[in-house]
Amino acid sequence: MQHASSRRFKENARRALDDAQLQRALGHVKKNFVERRAAAAARLPEFEALRDRARDIKNHVLENLDVYLERFEAKVVANGGQVHWCADAEAARQTILRICRSVNAKLVTRGKTMIGEEIALNDFLEANAITPIETDLGEYIIQLRHEPPSHLIAPAIHVNKEQVAETFRAAHTDLDPKRPLTEPPALLAEARAKLRSRFLAADVGITGANFLVAETGSSIIVTNEGNGDLTQTLPKIHIVLASLEKVVPTLEDAATILRVLARSATGQEMSVYTTVSTGPRRADDLDGPEQYHVVLLDNGRSRMLGSEFREALRCIRCGACLNHCPIYHAVGGHAYGWVYSGPIGAVLTPSLIGVEEAGHLPNASTFCGRCESVCPMRIPLPKMMRHWREREFERHLSPPAARWALRLWAFAAKRPALYRLGASIAARLLKLRGGQSGRIASLPLAGGWTAHRDMPAPEGRSFQQLWAERSRP
Amino acid sequence: MSERPARVGLFVTCLVDLFRPTVGFAAVKLLEEAGCTVEVPRAQTCCGQPAYNSGDRADAKAIAARVIAAFEPYDYVVAPSGSCAGMIREHYPTLLADDPAMQKRAQTLAARTYELVSFLTDVRGMSGVTARFDGTITYHDSCSGLRELGVKQQPRKLLATVAGLRLAELPGAEICCGFGGTFCIKYPAISDKIVSEKTADIAATGATTLLAGDLGCLLNMAGKLKREGRPIAVRHVAEVLAGMTDIAPIGESKAE
Numbered sequence: 179m180q181h182a183s184s185r186r187f188k189e190n191a192r193r194a195l196d197d198a199q200l201q202r203a204l205g206h207v208k209k210n211f212v213e214r215r216a217a218a219a220a221r222l223p224e225f226e227a228l229r230d231r232a233r234d235i236k237n238h239v240l241e242n243l244d245v246y247l248e249r250f251e252a253k254v255v256a257n258g259g260q261v262h263w264c265a266d267a268e269a270a271r272q273t274i275l276r277i278c279r280s281v282n283a284k285l286v287t288r289g290k291t292m293i294g295e296e297i298a299l300n301d302f303l304e305a306n307a308i309t310p311i312e313t314d315l316g317e318y319i320i321q322l323r324h325e326p327p328s329h330l331i332a333p334a335i336h337v338n339k340e341q342v343a344e345t346f347r348a349a350h351t352d353l354d355p356k357r358p359l360t361e362p363p364a365l366l367a368e369a370r371a372k373l374r375s376r377f378l379a380a381d382v383g384i385t386g387a388n389f390l391v392a393e394t395g396s397s398i399i400v401t402n403e404g405n406g407d408l409t410q411t412l413p414k415i416h417i418v419l420a421s422l423e424k425v426v427p428t429l430e431d432a433a434t435i436l437r438v439l440a441r442s443a444t445g446q447e448m449s450v451y452t453t454v455s456t457g458p459r460r461a462d463d464l465d466g467p468e469q470y471h472v473v474l475l476d477n478g479r480s481r482m483l484g485s486e487f488r489e490a491l492r493c494i495r496c497g498a499c500l501n502h503c504p505i506y507h508a509v510g511g512h513a514y515g516w517v518y519s520g521p522i523g524a525v526l527t528p529s530l531i532g533v534e535e536a537g538h539l540p541n542a543s544t545f546c547g548r549c550e551s552v553c554p555m556r557i558p559l560p561k562m563m564r565h566w567r568e569r570e571f572e573r574h575l576s577p578p579a580a581r582w583a584l585r586l587w588a589f590a591a592k593r594p595a596l597y598r599l600g601a602s603i604a605a606r607l608l609k610l611r612g613g614q615s616g617r618i619a620s621l622p623l624a625g626g627w628t629a630h631r632d633m634p635a636p637e638g639r640s641f642q643q644l645w646a647e648r649s650r651p
Numbered sequence: 652m653s654e655r656p657a658r659v660g661l662f663v664t665c666l667v668d669l670f671r672p673t674v675g676f677a678a679v680k681l682l683e684e685a686g687c688t689v690e691v692p693r694a695q696t697c698c699g700q701p702a703y704n705s706g707d708r709a710d711a712k713a714i715a716a717r718v719i720a721a722f723e724p725y726d727y728v729v730a731p732s733g734s735c736a737g738m739i740r741e742h743y744p745t746l747l748a749d750d751p752a753m754q755k756r757a758q759t760l761a762a763r764t765y766e767l768v769s770f771l772t773d774v775r776g777m778s779g780v781t782a783r784f785d786g787t788i789t790y791h792d793s794c795s796g797l798r799e800l801g802v803k804q805q806p807r808k809l810l811a812t813v814a815g816l817r818l819a820e821l822p823g824a825e826i827c828c829g830f831g832g833t834f835c836i837k838y839p840a841i842s843d844k845i846v847s848e849k850t851a852d853i854a855a856t857g858a859t860t861l862l863a864g865d866l867g868c869l870l871n872m873a874g875k876l877k878r879e880g881r882p883i884a885v886r887h888v889a890e891v892l893a894g895m896t897d898i899a900p901i902g903e904s905k906a907e
Contacts, residue, residue, distance in 0.1 A: 188838070195844055504827045508844040542838050544831025544845075545704060546794035564704060571706030580705070580837070588702050588710035591665075592717065597696040601669050608669075616904030617877050626836040630843035631874030634670065634885075634902030641663050641672035645691050 181298070182531050184515030187538035194509040203336050204510050207329070211501035214445025215552065222441065232435045233556045236492040239426060240483060246392040246425045247474070253395025257457025259470035267297035270475045274299065274384070274417060277471055278308055281414055283381035289399060289406035290314035291386025292495060293419045293475055295327060295517045296530070299384070310384075311376045313405035315369055322349045328511030328519065330497035331443050336510055339365060373405070383409040383467070385455075387420035388439070388494065389432040390472070396456040397472065398432055400439065400449035407453050416455065416467035421475045423491040429454075435494060438554035443496040478530045486565045490525045492555040499549035499559060505542055514539055521549035521559040528566050537575055540566035601640040609638035657775075659687040660725035662718075662739070662764075664732045665697035666866040667887075671901065674866065677893035678731045678767050685775035687727075694721040698735040703742065704832055715743050716753065719760050727774070728764040731889050732865045733796015736766040741799045766796050767889060768864060772805040779812035782894035789821040789858035790888070791849070791872065793865035797825055806864060806888050813891060819856040823849075830871035846875045853883060860884045860900070862891060873902040 183190060194200055219225045239246055251261040264270040270293075278286060286303060288294060288310050300310045300321065312321040316334035320327055322345050327333030334342075343359035346368055359365055385406050387397040397418040399406045410416045426432050440446040459466030482491055500506045500520030511519035516536065518526045524539035533540075540563035549559045570576050590597045612618050612635025620628045627633055659682050667674045679689045699714035718739065722728045730736040743757040771777040788810070796802035810818055829835060829845025849872060853861050861876070861883055863869050873885035884900035899905045 188840075191838070191841055195840055504829065504845050505841060508841050542834070542841065544794070544827045544829065544834045544842075546827035546831070547798040548794070548825070548827070551798050564706070567704065567706030568708055569706070571708075576706065580833075584702060584705050584707055584710075588707065588714070591696045591699070591702075591714050592710070594694045594696055594717075598693075601665070605669050612904075614904055616899055617874070617902040619878075624836070626839040627874070629839055630878065631846065631871065632877040632902060634870050634873050634877070635904075636670040637672055637898070639672065641668040641675040642691070642693070644672050645675070 182516040182527075182535055184527060184531070184536040184539060187513060187515055187542060190513035190515055191509040191542075194513045199338060199341075200336050200510050203338060204507055207332075207335060207501055208507045211444070211497075215442055215498060215501065218441035218445040218447065222437075225438070225441065228434065228438050229554050229556055232438050232494075232554055233492060235426060235431045235434060236423075236555060240423065240488060240491055243422065243425070243483065246427055247422055249392040250390050250395055250425050253392065254457065254470070254472055255395075257395050257470070258460075259395070259457045259472065261472045261474055264473055264475050264477075266477050267475070270297050270419065270473050270477075271299060271302045273473050274419070275302070275306055275308075277415060277417060277469075278303070278382050281381055283308055283415075285376065285380045286310045286382045286384060287376055287380040287409045287413065288312050288317070289383070289385035289401065289409040290317050290333070291384070291419050292327075292330065292517060293386055293421055294384065296477065297475070299419070311373070311380070313373055313377065313409050314401065315366065315403060315405075318369055318373065319345060322346070326512065326517060329500060330495050330518070330520070330522075332497070336512065377408040377412050380409075380413045382415045382417060383411075383413040384417045384419055385410050387418050387424050389435070390418075390420055390425040391429055391432055391454075392425055393428045394456055396429070396454050398452065398454050400436070400452050402444075402446075402450040404451050407451060410453070410455055411465050411467065414467060415469040415471065416458075418455070418470075418472045419475070420472065421477065421479055423479055435554075439494055439496050442498040442552065442554040482529050485529075487525060487529050487562055489557050490522065490529070490559075490562055492557055493522050493526070494555060495522075496554060498552045498554065502548045502552050504544065504546060504548070521563070522557070525557075525559060525562040525566070533566055533569055533573075534575065537566075537570050540564075541570075598640065598642050602643050605636040605638055605640045605643075608633075608636050611635065657687045657726045659689050659727045659729050660722045661689050661691045662695060662698070662722065662728050662730035662735060663691060664730055664735045664866065666870070667731060670870065671866055671887065673895055673898050674731050674887040674889050677887070677889035677895045678729070680893045680895065681767065681771055681780070681889060682729060684780075685771050685777050687775070690725065692721040698730075698738040700734065700738050700832060703738070703746065708746070712746055715746055715757065719743070719753075719756050722760060723756065726763065727770065728760060729767055729770050730764070731767040731887065732867075733766045733793050733800050733802050734865050734867060736764055737795040737799035739764045766800050766802050766864065768809060768892070769796075769800060769802045769805045772808055777809065780809055780892050780894075782892055783814040784860075784891050784894075784896060785815035786860055787817045787819050787858045788860040788862050788891070789819050789853055789856040790824060791821055791828060791853075791861065791863040791868060792824045793863050793868045794827050796864055802864065806862075809892055810862070810888070816891070819858045821852060821856055821858075823852050828868045828872050830867045832867065835871060842871075843875075846871055850875045850879060850881060854881055858883065860886060860891075862886055862888045864888050869901055873900070877902045
């Protein structure tokens with residue numbers, strides 16, 4: 179699986195906060211994505227009702243996941259394709275390798291897939307003498323830079339155009355040093371020129387899937403660049419790499435969820451390309467792959483199905499929760515230390531790589547609830563982060579100092595007379611500490627607060643004290 | 652305004668009790684103006700959020716059970732905080748779901764629990780106040796009140812009736828201030844980044860006073876504004892609505 183640095187979340191965050199370029203890039207996320215989604219939602223009167231329907235569709239699927247997956251497989255097979263059930267990342271990688279080797283593949287094109295990131299597919303293919311080429315522009319950029327994606331739908335959102343130009347000049351050794359690469363269209367043209375020949379030369383094309391449709395055995399991808407179409411139609415073999423919760427019962431259901439997907443993600447009504455793939459090329463088809471494989475990955479998801487994290491499996495990877503998250507805005511995606519970032523990452527990552535590894539992520543939230551308020555699938559993300567905190571507390575994974583402070587506080591909070599006494603003493607002491615200024619610049623045990631801000635001093639007596647005096651005749 | 656005298660149990664909140672009793676007295680005054688009789692149960696301490704949000708369900712349940720017992724006798728529970736009212740209203744019933752009898756009591760209490768300003772307008776039909784406040788204020792919508800309880804227009808409606816007051820809307824008023832309870836202590840650097848952007852936005856409005864309905868957020872924003880040396884006063888919205896602005900703003904003293 180992809181290497182994780184989630185344990186070092188605090189250090190990662192510190193670095194991100196000090197990275198001026200990254201901070202400028204994140205400014206675009208919190209402004210543009212947010213405004214576009216709001217405008218798209220406002221333009222569609224039934225948007226909120228669609229969110230309910232989308233949620234209900236996925237809930238129904240999760241209730242009957244076995245039924246729909248088997249129906250999907252039967253249809254894929256009837257269409258002449260194959261489904262490979264893979265319990266974990268290693269099984270998925272080996273399956274893909276076996277398929278690639280069956281045609282002696284040397285070059286593999288890849289459409290954007292988060293699952294590919296999850297199972298660290300590119301590194302694995304390279305180690306096995308197969309060259310993977312990402313064909314989504316953002317993914318291509320981060321592949322050249324040897325970086326993980328920093329956003330679900332905008333993997334290179336942390337990079338500016340000057341850095342892209344540098345990256346291209348370093349990787350494309352035939353590039354004329356005098357050719358200007360300052361504007362985005364020039365960068366796009368350069369990437370397109372490089373990728374075009376790879377599309378044609380690839381032996382295998384691997385895409386993800388936004389939906390697997392049980393009634394037809396189809397996979398559906400949405401892209402804005404059309405790269406996915408070329409990836410899945412030109413090579414001899416098309417491999418769809420998808421996790422099992424991507425299945426929906428019907429094309430109609432997929433269409434319903436598509437109506438909230440792009441609007442929530444980029445504010446588009448629809449992505450530019452929505453492509454349905456159903457099996458390999460038929461006798462009278464003009465194009466298409468000779469083989470159609472679906473690599474169906476579990477990797478911990480069936481475990482989530484029976485847990486309090488089940489609802490996170492409704493996620494359609496639109497990225498709205500990242501785009502609206504104050505924590506993501508502050509530190510970006512890489513700080514989370516694994517494939518999935520933002521609120522959904524804070525719920526998914528502990529589920530997929532363990533809460534010992536990713537325990538920081540569900541704690542690094544103010545529970546402001548903005549993620550849940552925009553999630554098209556109405557996933558209760560704060561509630562799930564709280565569930566992770568409960569698991570950590572139960573297993574004594576939270577820091578000892580925090581546990582002791584909490585225990586002490588809870589002891590008093592359950593004893594009102596003791597609590598009132600404590601509050602009156604604290605109000606008095608803190609008031610004294612504040613002196614004439616009315617605020618406290620530094621306070622033992624509260625360094626986390628006073629390092630960055632003053633602590634306003636209390637008025638000096640607790641409300642309960644004053645109220646008791648007022649009520650006494 | 653409703654004629655029926657209502658018995659309100661004031662949930663003071665632990666932060667108001669400790670830091671800013673004036674907010675509690677302002678709440679009492681406003682509730683009495685709205686025709687309520689106000690009592691303050693002695694047995695209250697805190698709503699339990701610090702335990703609940705730290706994953707300590709057992710303590711959170713124990714505290715919730717005490718709050719329920721203390722406030723059951725009243726017609727309404729009112730808190731000068733969207734966060735604490737949201738805890739009782741939205742979270743107690745799920746927190747206590749594994750004990751049906753307790754859950755029923757939690758649901759009954761939840762349905763009678765309100766954030767102060769929305770209670771005044773939505774339940775008591777208050778449409779204006781008699782207070783005066785000369786100056787330009789800006790308003791931050793605290794997250795729990797906004798997203799759990801739908802508190803948005805209510806404070807603006809009442810503030811519009813305060814003589815002399817002008818509201819300059821805060822861009823990004825619905826974005827978290829970075830407080831987040833224990834979050835700001837656990838992840839101080841990130842919290843600082845978030846509150847720094849908030850104070851910059853506040854300063855850009857040109858307002859001389861910042862108001863909000865939750866003391867946690869107010870302590871955070873006031874602490875940052877003071878550290879940055881920005882001359883912006885910070886108060887709980889109830890202080891202004893009740894006309895109780897003789898006391899120094901949060902994080903300042905009379906001497907200043």
